[in-house]
Every structure is written in structure tokens, then in C-alpha cells.
Amino acid sequence: MSRSLLIISRQAPWSGPTARETLDIALAGGAFDLPIAMLFLDDGVLQLAPGQKPQNVQQKDLTANLQALPMFGVESLYACSLSLQQRGLTDTSLAVEHLDDAGLRDLISRYDQVITF
Amino acid sequence: MTTLHVISSSPFSDNRLSSCLRLLGHGDGLLLCGDGTYAAQPGTSHAEALRALGEGIALFALDEDLEARGLPSADWLQQIDYPGFVALAVRFDKVNSWL
Numbered sequence A: 001m002s003r004s005l006l007i008i009s010r011q012a013p014w015s016g017p018t019a020r021e022t023l024d025i026a027l028a029g030g031a032f033d034l035p036i037a038m039l040f041l042d043d044g045v046l047q048l049a050p051g052q053k054p055q056n057v058q059q060k061d062l063t064a065n066l067q068a069l070p071m072f073g074v075e076s077l078y079a080c081s082l083s084l085q086q087r088g089l090t091d092t093s094l095a096v097e098h099l100d101d102a103g104l105r106d107l108i109s110r111y112d113q114v115i116t117f
Numbered sequence B: 001m002t003t004l005h006v007i008s009s010s011p012f013s014d015n016r017l018s019s020c021l022r023l024l025g026h027g028d029g030l031l032l033c034g035d036g037t038y039a040a041q042p043g044t045s046h047a048e049a050l051r052a053l054g055e056g057i058a059l060f061a062l063d064e065d066l067e068a069r070g071l072p073s074a075d076w077l078q079q080i081d082y083p084g085f086v087a088l089a090v091r092f093d094k095v096n097s098w099l
Helices: A018-031 A042-048 A063-071 A081-086 A101-110 B016-023 B034-040 B045-051 B063-068 B082-091
Strands: A005-009 A036-040 A076-080 A097-099 A113-116 B003-007 B029-032 B058-062 B078-080 B094-097
Touching: A005 A018, A005 A042, A005 A101, A018 A036, A018 A042, A018 A063, A036 A042, A036 A101, A042 A076, A042 A081, A076 A081, A076 A101, A081 A097, A097 A101, A101 B016, A113 B094, B003 B016, B003 B034, B003 B082, B016 B045, B029 B034, B029 B082, B034 B045, B034 B058, B034 B063, B058 B063, B058 B082, B063 B078, B078 B082
Parallel strands: A005 A036, A005 A113, A036 A076, A076 A097, B003 B029, B003 B094, B029 B058, B058 B078
Antiparallel strands: none
């Protein structure tokens, strides 16, 4: 039985390569059938904002990578409700479960391994 | 399962520490290293927030990083060396490095 892994992504989508590379790790793990979950925290929730036009800043669209997560078996997707609320996001481009602080503590406790980017 | 959270960036330049404090659960630990040790600077809001965590959370800092920055020891912070770091990594169920 593989050890479960929670990946916490807390970088804004276009500030550097980190957000994309974090998604790549999740997708690669999912392709190998590893039990992986993703949590979007802090500026990481900005990846979920609808209606982004990354071509305006010469970036590739992350939305396709995000939508691919469930197809690659990464179906446990969470976002911090406070981070969403602080950034004025009521609508997200990907279906994620919203968690309060108690929910976040419980999530982190449940997984065998946790890594934060 | 218990988690050892490791923070190595200054709390004055980003919000890793404040987010981490919200996620700490009973039995978890927090290790400050590198510029993360600036959170122990007396008289700052970060040091106050750490002191206010209470009994259920164990606080650690790498001794040499504190000393390198001229930061004083504090009774609410356990100072450890690198072998101590390894021992902590084994003691907790998992380690979450806030990269």
C-alpha cells in the first residue's frame, strides 16, 4: 500500500514556475496511482480564479492542468476557505472542497506525508 | 498523526509562519531554522504569537541559526542542534517543510 501524500500549493499562478511545477508533481504522482490530495492555501487559491487570460503575460494556461487532476486520479482537492474569502474568490474554475482551519488541521493529520510549495 | 512543521523563511517577508500557526494541531511541533528563527525576536508580534500557542504545541529552533543572528534564547523555545533535528524528524509521524 502506497503512503498517502498531501501536496499544499500556496503560490500564485503567474509569479514564477512554482505553481505549475507543483501541479506537475501531483499529475505525475496521480499517473502512477499514488494516493495524492492537493490543498490550495494562501495565494495558491488564486490558481483557481475563473476567467484568467495568462496569454496576456506570455504564460501557458494552468486551467487545463488543473482540470486534468481528476482525470489523473487526483480527486481529493481542497481549498482553504479563509484564503478564498480574503482574496474575494466566491467562484472557482475547479470543484474543490472548502475547509476551515479545523478542517485543514484534520486533513494534514490524516495524510502520511505532507509537502508544501 | 503528528506533524513537525519546518519554517526557514523570515516571518517578516511572507506569511508562511502565520498560515502554519493556523494549521497546527495538538501534538504537532514547529521548528524554526534559517531566517525562520527571526520569529523568535523578542518584542515582535511573531514571538508573541508563538508564546501564545500553549502546551499542546512543541516549539524548536536550530541553535546555530539563532546564534548566527544574535537572537537570544527563550524559555518557550527548545534549542536544538542538527542531531536534535534528526531526532525530531524521527519522533514526529511526518515532516512538513514549508518550501
